[in-house]
Amino acid sequence: MSKLLNALIFLFIFSPLWAENSSPNIVWIFSDDHTQKAIGAYGSILKSVNPTPNLDRLAKEGMLFERSYVANSICAPSRATLLTGKHSHINGKVDNMGPFNHDQQQFQKILQKNGYQTAMIGKIHLAGKMQGFDYWEVLPGQGSYYNPDFITENGKTSYTGYVADIVTEKSIDWLKNKRDKEKPFMLMVHHKGTHRTWMGAPRHVGLYDDVTLPQPSNLFDDYKGRGTAANKQDMSLKITMRHAGDLKIRNEAEKKEWTEKFSKMKGKPRGEHGAYYRMNDEQRKIWDASYDPRNDKFYAQNIEKGSDEWIRWAYQRYVKDYLRTAKSIDDCVGEVMDYLEKAGLEENTIVIYGSDQGFYLGEHGWFDKRFMYEESFSTPLIAKWPGQTKPGSRNSDLVQNIDYAETFLDMAGVEAPKDMQGESLVPLLKGENPANWRKHLYYHYYEYPHGSHSVRRHEGVTGKRFKLIRFYGIDVPNGEEWEFFDLKNDPDEMQSQYSNPEYAAEIAKLKKELQNLRDKYEVVEVPQKPKKKRK
Incomplete structure (x- = not known):
């Protein structure tokens, strides 16, 4: 009897600790337009200037995803995908202009209902009142680099300082003073940088x-x-x-x-x-x-x-300014990681870093994003999960931002709704190699002719080696143009091989796969209207 009593006492005393360990905290640090090529750990030509020592540290302590991509390379639609786990045509946010339906299912609402405390601080770029967060304080629209305004449930407040520093300070303050320390948490630390107009601290x-x-x-x-x-x-x-x-x-x-x-x-x-x-x-x-x-x-x-x-x-002026804004984000990563260690939260907290899409740093003579070409289609993703993810590991599977919502839910031990369209990355983070992991990704960009930079509408499919893009609609000759790239022999995508008969079989395979993915994701036609001329 005494053994049973001692066992019950042990369980009573230590069960909160066990419960905490079974429900890890999640800190999701996110940026805007931060390309893989501006992160040292990804090994680009800019590595020589040591642009991101703290992100490199995160990669050494966790896993770096080499083939991380987005579903629609533009800010607000990407963020809508992150919250919903669905492609743009399903969540309704296809471009930066239209509204976002906050009433729809989102992963943080599900976490909140399953015992997690949720907080969102920084840029979200989705107009309207946030839902599913115990605490939220966000930038209006794009926000400002200097002396920014923030919006909460109670209205707008202006602050003095640099935006990345303020977001970081607010995030650490929430961890210290505002959260319920009896609950596991999901904290979203979302930055304005590295968005245009690239103004450093x-x-x-x-x-x-x-x-x-x-x-x-x-x-x-x-x-x-x-x-x-x-x-x-x-x-x-x-x-x-x-x-x-x-x-x-x-x-x-x-x-x-x-x-x-x-x-x-x-x-x-x-x-x-x-x-x-x-x-x-x-x-x-x-x-x-x-x-x-x-x-x-x-x-x-x-x-x-x-x-x-x-x-x-x-190029020199622009990219240096860009890297200066990235430096403040990297500072934030270091501060947050240091605080978690100091506060004794490190061992039970997953830290994830990503961006809403990639960006051009002079490649093809460009800046901005939108295209399905690698620089803007790809996006950084680095994750540290103590006890689960092997330090210094790298993953080369095809992952996409439709996967994030399912991943966060899986990390928390919560089943994802069947209508989410991504896959949990948890098996990959644990070093597993699922036999049925996807071999292709689907992409669709809609913001033409109403958006900036005159990038035509297009959709496409890619595997690890071959990529097929279909440009269509207004201002595309004959309503449709195709491009096909061999990423092994032409990683910079300088020469479309669509008309090359040597690739006819591969092109046919990808056209079939494109239709398969359209069917799988229930792709529907989104009306394209001509841009009204100014009077």
Whole structure:
């Protein structure tokens, strides 16, 4: 009898600990437009400047996914997919303009109903009141790099400081002071960076000044090997980049003009020029001390816009600014990991890092995303799961952002609804090799002609070696164009082989697989309307 009593006492005392260990905490750090090629652990040409020491540390302590992709490479639709585990045509968020139905099923609502405390801090880019969170404080729309506003259940609040730092501080404060420490938690730490217009924190504005970044081999791509979409896009360093907003080139006359304009505005200015004028005097002093001498040097060189010299200069300015915003995110990763260790939460907390899509850092002469080409189709995914994931491991299976919702639920021991369209990554994180893991991915981009950068609508299918893309609809010759790439022999996707008879059999296979995936994901036609002309 005494043995039974002792066993019951032991269970009573230690069952909360067992329950905690059986329900791991999850910290999901997320960014905007952060390409794999800007993370050292992925091994790109930018690795030499050590852009992300803390993310590299996370990769050493966890698993890096080499073939991580998105379903629709644009901000708001990607985030809708993350929450719902469904493709854009199912969750209803196909582009950045339309509304998002918050009433629909989302993974955090399911976690909340199953005993998890949920929190969302930072950028979500889905207008409307958040649901399924015990605590949420989010940026309105794109948010601002400097002195941002945040929205909660109780309305809007303005803060002084740099956005990544504020998101990090709020997240750690929630961990310390606001959560119910009797419950497991899912904390979403979501950043504005590395989104356009790439404005680094005051401490980082001079970072990389003494470095000449290596250039991608296809910086001067002429698009001869591809069709209408690549040739007619509007996202090039050569033509599209804006002087003031993107490249931070402002002479004294321009500064005076915009100062006068924003002094007449009510509230805080927004937009490409407005971000600079949200700064307070101290912030602007640091900014000007760094950028003014560089801009003076630029003007003295009298570089002709659109020339090769211009493109090289724009590449250096743009990518350095981009990496400066990424540096603050990397700082956040380090701070959060250090806090978890200090607070004794490290061993029972999964830390995941990702981004809503990839981005072009001069490849093909571009910036932005949208295309199914590798740079924007791929996205970083790194996860540390103590006791489950082998430190320093890498996975080469095809994974996609439709998988995240199911993965979080599986981590929590909760069954995912049957109508979610992804697969749990838990077996992969545990080092297993499921025999039935997918061999192909489906992609669909919808935002044309109403979106930015004139990227035509397209859908496609890819395996590990071959990729097939179908461009269709308005402003595509004959309503349809195809591209096919052999990623083994042409990893930079410089030459479509669609008309090459040597690939006819592979093209036929992928066309069949494209239809299979359309059927599997219940793809429906989303109406495409011509863009209205301004009167």
